[in-house]
Amino acid sequence: MDNYQQPPAHPGSNGYGHNPGQEVSPVISVKEWMLMTLVMIIPIVNIIMMFVWAFGEGNPTKKNYFKASLLWAAIIIAIYAVVFIIVIAAAASTSFS
Template sequence: MEDFDTQQKEAPISVGDWVVTILVASLPLIGIIMLFIWGFGSGTPKSKANYAKAALIWLGIVMILSFLFFAMFGTALFLGAGAENGF
């Protein structure tokens, strides 16, 4: 039975499965949950698990950069608007 599970995890994923994977991953909130399930679940093929982990890493990087961008420029905008109003 172990051989079958190992072979199934190593089997290539079809194009149709990748289309569904990318579609589900693009859904708000559900996609993030599914990325965690695919990335850290035990029954997921290795290639899909690696894709999910990489997508989560990129999601984290984008979220951090977005926060920094909006924090810097939001503060600058807020301080600039305050200067115009005499604050």
């Protein structure tokens, strides 16, 4: 075993997170990636499609990607909201003094 290999997690496993009998999700084609990227450029439609692809039926890899994208979007919106509240509070405090 070289330095880059890890021992199998359990008997019957090949050590790379895949068991021989385990079902594998299909690969997302370049055509699908191009279509998803095109849809993500369209305002409003992109938000709706992120929810559809994240929580609808389909490829588990695509679902996980869009769930992660929605989580990042929620984090960024929360940061923007905090910054907006701080700026408004600062502006309000300077206008009353």
